[in-house]
Amino acid sequence: MLYIKNVRFQQFKNYEQAQINLCEQVNCFVGKNGAGKTNVLDAIYYLSFTKSFFNTLDYQNIKHGKDYFSLQANYVKNSLEEHALLSYLKGKKTLKINNNDVKKFAEHIGDYPLVMIAPNDLLLLHEGSAERRKFMDGIIAQTDKFYLNDLLAYNRILEQRNKQLKLFAENNYLDDTLLDTYNKQLTDYGNKVHQKRLAFLQQFIPVFTQYYEKISTSQEQVSIAYESDLANNDLRTLLNQYLSSDIAAQRTNKGIHKDELDFKINNFAVKKFGSQGQQKSFIIALKLAQYEYLKQHNNIKPLLLLDDIFEKLDQQRLNTLLQMIAQEEFGQIFITDTHLNRLKEVFEGMPAVAINYYLVEQGNISKI
Ligand SMILES: Nc1ncnc2c1ncn2[C@@H]1O[C@H](COP(=O)(O)OP(=O)(O)OP(=O)(O)O)[C@@H](O)[C@H]1O
Ligand SMILES: [Mg+2]
Known part of the structure; x- marks a missing residue:
């Protein structure tokens, strides 16, 4: 089993500072356009691949006007806790797992397997x-x-x-x-x-x-x-x-x-x-x-990131995906959408699944 217990961003994109405690199954991020929902997914993507899903240049992920960013997360992998810290400062990117420097980033790829489903797919x-x-x-x-x-x-x-x-x-x-x-x-x-x-x-x-x-x-x-x-x-x-x-x-x-x-x-x-x-x-x-x-x-079940799922999926495809979620074919899931009610309706029929909802507002994340 693989899941993230909590993540912390510093000066990452539109976040000055944010910390989120996550649940082991479904985590939904809701907020207006431009609020920073996709940025949350990108931070998680970054920690798996040591790069952004969107901006190939690391410095573009630093909050405008600042000079570094850092991302931290506590993972649980096969019952063992692992702390990951990725930072980018003065043109240098470092990754530490449990405080040890990862010298070759290529060797890190696959340690936190992840699948991202995004609008530009x-x-x-x-x-x-x-x-x-x-x-x-x-x-x-x-x-x-x-x-x-x-x-x-x-x-x-x-x-x-x-x-x-x-x-x-x-x-x-x-x-x-x-x-x-x-x-x-x-x-x-x-x-x-x-x-x-x-x-x-x-x-x-x-x-x-x-x-x-x-x-x-x-x-x-x-x-x-x-x-x-x-x-x-x-x-x-x-x-x-x-x-x-x-x-x-x-x-x-x-x-x-x-x-x-x-x-x-x-x-x-x-x-x-x-x-x-x-x-x-x-x-x-x-x-x-x-x-x-x-x-x-x-x-191990990879992390699954679903950005703007209602843009991607009509009812039929959404239902298939939800059935898979209900049958626990997936592990931890991260979902973004602009409408809370729409998401709630979708998950209402699934009492067995643990779900957290978060409100994202201009670089601020709070649990609903
Ligand atoms: N390096 C940066 N510094 C500061 N702000 C940034 C940086 N990069 C992106 N942003 C800001 O982050 C915001 C976009 O965040 P994000 O893409 O996560 O929004 P979203 O909630 O997913 O919106 P949508 O619903 O439209 O997809 C924009 O306001 C953008 O200006
Ligand atoms: Mg988005």
């Missing part, structure tokens, strides 16, 4: 392939400590190789030995990442299709296909083959950084041919499958 369907790789990588990294290291190593070498390709364009000289070293390293790391993505999808896709059937109202068939340059080719051979086009483009054309996930409904691209309802179902099914996968692999 549709980007996963509509943006480029990088979004879909990020989604897949985010899940695998939370279950496999080596994955992120391999991926980061691959990206580092890719960058160096691209730099060499650029240098060649400038002074017409190519260091063959260096290039070959890069090719070999890219192939080694690329193969590892590719194998892990393959193994992940093999398990993930059937879970995803099951959830889609559960939440969708109609009978359409959904599928996810994994497209990779490495599917039928050796990367090292490809890198050699494509050297002249790499030189012309001054970047590497083949590799796992080009992997794509093809999301389809009845064999057509969801983003072009899926209705709005089908797209919503697709996203929710992806997220629930993510939840299920993390739960199975970490042997």
Whole structure:
């Protein structure tokens, strides 16, 4: 079992200071637009991933006009208490677990597994392939400590190789030995990442299709296909083959950084041919499958963050989700909405579930 007992923010976004005691099951944050509800979820996200769900630049999360922020939380994980403290001061981010410095943030990822369902999730369907790789990588990294290291190593070498390709364009000289070293390293790391993505999808896709059937109202068939340059080719051979086009483009054309996930409904691209309802179902099914996968692999129920759930879900999909909550398929949940009554109505029929309601008003949080 994993849950957060309490969190404390200092100078995080619109909070000067706030402290919240949480309950083990459902925690609802209610307040007007711009009050700071999503910021609460982002703080919790930060402590799991050592970064914001929204702002990639840490300093943007410091309250305007201040010079640092800090986030603290007391977690209970398999009956053991753990204190996490993340702070950002003078361009330096530090994470302490039980007062010990975490030297490599990558090693922290997955310790507090988490799934976030947010209004901008549709980007996963509509943006480029990088979004879909990020989604897949985010899940695998939370279950496999080596994955992120391999991926980061691959990206580092890719960058160096691209730099060499650029240098060649400038002074017409190519260091063959260096290039070959890069090719070999890219192939080694690329193969590892590719194998892990393959193994992940093999398990993930059937879970995803099951959830889609559960939440969708109609009978359409959904599928996810994994497209990779490495599917039928050796990367090292490809890198050699494509050297002249790499030189012309001054970047590497083949590799796992080009992997794509093809999301389809009845064999057509969801983003072009899926209705709005089908797209919503697709996203929710992806997220629930993510939840299920993390739960199975970490042997613990992840934290579930639902931002603006009424924006995301119509009655049908909401009911399915609520049934799952009632059946305790989830652990601790954080929900935001603008209307208290709407939330209360929804949870009224579930007496067995522990629920806390909080009112969020301009950087101030109070229990209702
Ligand atoms: N670095 C920052 N310093 C101060 N305030 C910030 C900072 N970053 C964001 N904010 C403020 O936080 C507020 C937004 O908070 P948040 O997104 O959590 O609102 P919300 O309650 O989720 O609103 P909505 O219902 O519209 O989603 C805005 O008023 C914004 O100006
Ligand atoms: Mg919000």
